[in-house]
Amino acid sequence: MEDFLWKILCSCGVFLVVWLLAPAARSLWHAWRFRCFYAKQGIPGPPFRLIVGNIPEIHKLFNSVPKFETSFHAATKFRVIPDLATFQQTYGRISVHELGSTTRILVADTELVKQVLMSRSSSYIKADLSRQILRAVVGRGVVVTDGDFWRQQRKILNPAFKLAYLKGLMRHMSGAGEDLARKWSSRETTRIDAHREMAALTLDVITRASFGATIGGTNTGYAAFECLDRLLSTGLLYLNSYKRLIPGYSFLPTRENLHLRRSEQYVNTLLRDIIRNRWAEKTRNPDENGKPVYDLLDMMLEAVENKSPTMTMDQLLDECKTIFFAGHSTTALTLTWSLIMLSVHQEWQQRARDEIFAAHKRCGGRDLSAEDLSSLEVVGWIIHEVLRLFPPVSTVTRQCHQAHEIGEFSILPGTLVLCPLALLLQSKEDWGDDVSEFNPERFINKKTKDISEFVAFGAGPRMCLGMNFALIEARLLLSLLLAKFSFTLAEDYVHAPGSPVSMKPVYGAPLLVKKL
Template identity: 25%
Template structure:
């Protein structure tokens, strides 16, 4: 909508003309009342136009396949609020005939474009990726917790950050971090073993353990600091992240939509529990990261002065070595590593264990494969040359990431006039891709797209594709220059932790006959956490 101040100025101008020149057409011959009346009339007309007339008669997208039904005023808002993120898009993608676009509306019938074909996704994610930026609301709210690092940076700033961080995420460097992944997985297995020795029937919320494990891993591998979250269930840093990522928040979606119409500063200043929790967590995490960055800089400088060089192998040390980041820039990167680098992997590991519980034959098959190369998963010697080559372990990892992508949707905003599939897209248009939808597309994966089938990843040429022909069938890590820089890190961590736990324990759901629901939070984990019973196997 046009700037409100311009409409107010127009109202005042017209009121002045009416009162001074044709007062019989003014309200009580009062400038104030006349201007107010005109402004109210203009506002009502603008609402009528943008909510009802524009989307139905004037929108450049009115000819696109559009989701049917919904509210006359708020389109598909109720569906989007009621269902877990991604579910509506998966259904629409498979059920609504389209040629690369599906249009839907939500609050006040504001339009969004859901791109569905590989060609359309290629335009958004690869060929014109910098024409589309993350929503301002995401940057200003979520960015408070994850920092404006490589995840949220845009344009040239993103290119510079990505270039200077890439050496820390090469295949060779990630492989050098496997001993960290393995040792932290063992530390977790030892802690769980001790619990089960005292009470073999203890019900374990495995999600909480996996989150703390992943936080410790990113701590050591990312910044060279052991947070001790595995040993300490009351770890303050872990609790702050849990308060943001795992707390169900019915208002989150509503606030996101309202932020499209109201100044972000006003939205984030509202006295809501969500805003208070976010502000508290953000302040603690940023202050914590700032202290660590300063200490890290001092340690690296001391080492350089004493030895003439630094031997830091963690991601933070490599970023420091590039010289491309200021202190606050390093704080942002660290916040990004900690947030994006632990909760998403922990969520994926929960779903892997859930599916292994629901499919005992898969669990036995995976365990046999792991034990064929790791006779004692409780040792501190990871089989670096074996874990990556285990086909069924890789298949379970890939199929879990396909079936339960931790970040189900990605919303971009056109920052300039551009095109998708040669169709004009005006600046400001909201464009959405959905890993939840693409990863379950029957067109891209076949009739069994909604079946959890690890074997689709086994066979010549299938280990990295699952048999899908399109690069856009698997969007868990996105694609193109904005794909997840930590993909190799996440997979290596996933493989190591799952191998250790499955090799040492047998898992069963607390209620085996019940299906776990999806928690509609940032990362779409199991509702209430995944509660399991664990049996220690006859290996040490």
């Protein structure tokens, strides 16, 4: 009897071990098979390693990022994506490596990236790892979903980002900018942290424009921004660390995980209050003529009232988080780096200011319209150059779900394809030998401008919904601030443009603001 029980226990133990190890063995086999498949096509890469893949090399490259830069012309790509920048430098425009047992193809070629994001987009879905990281920030928002659900969500949100509708939101942008200008005008010279101020400003804009509400001032807005940024940056660090090899690590009650849950709860509470107040009021925001107008929250609440299958109250909260985070982070970083670079390059600050003053003179002192803003060429060049040097999104990741070809290369289902936007924006082949220098005049060429927008905001079916919103907001707010103030670097400014988790200045952006 004891022998029989012992045999049963041994059999169960063997079954359990096989059950646990079989998926791991299958993953390792797929990783080896994929590496052989791509090697036969002549795609190079670092040496193949079982289980950990190339995490050791990647980890070493991330740790080698300097704490600060001694030159304003340092290439940000080696700070933000040091692994991909090094792989491109070593292996060329296309290479293969593994993150654990996940095979990743790095495509550092503009034409091939266009195929991935545009002509071959139907062969790709959002990568599981990217989805996992973003879900911690925005739940099941439109940037995470795929298929019919994504198409229905996009259909609900699309009208709010049409250019005609966005023109009506400019009053919210101006209102938030004027409030900030009044605060700075209380003294002749004011010391600011530009990143903190711009994050709070763009949060104020997005909540006024999309939710018809304010968020309680600079401290509350920046706290919410920090919570969302912490959720995203922690996820990115997890992606390239050994922690991802530990099953269920994100559910463990570590100090880091508990802090992240508190951050998520803070943002959820803030947005729930905004939604609850609007739901209770059942009123529409008036325009300058007193007529009620719909904002984005109105459209989503209407979808909830009509019992849309894809817009429940929980989904509405996730979409609000998506807008709250994605709707301001790009512009906040763009404005931050614009003010920093204009503080360094005073001649460009003055050229932009002269152009703005001339536009106001032509308009007879009235507020600049969308058409007036689009005519500000120098301001536009500066914004595009900042987007090129300091791209808010460094890499777009797609997961292949059906076999196909890009260029002369065949791609297997299950492969992650990395489109390194920061590398494309800082390629000498596309941008010339002065690629690391701040030179807005390179955007006199419209083709160059189009490439910049394509890389900064994506292309194809999943092109960023908020591109027009972000560009109008950046032009308007930068023009408003330059018309009222001059900017210089504070003596204790330390140039550290981005890190492996974010493009924000590592040590803040201390600037001196002087009233004109």
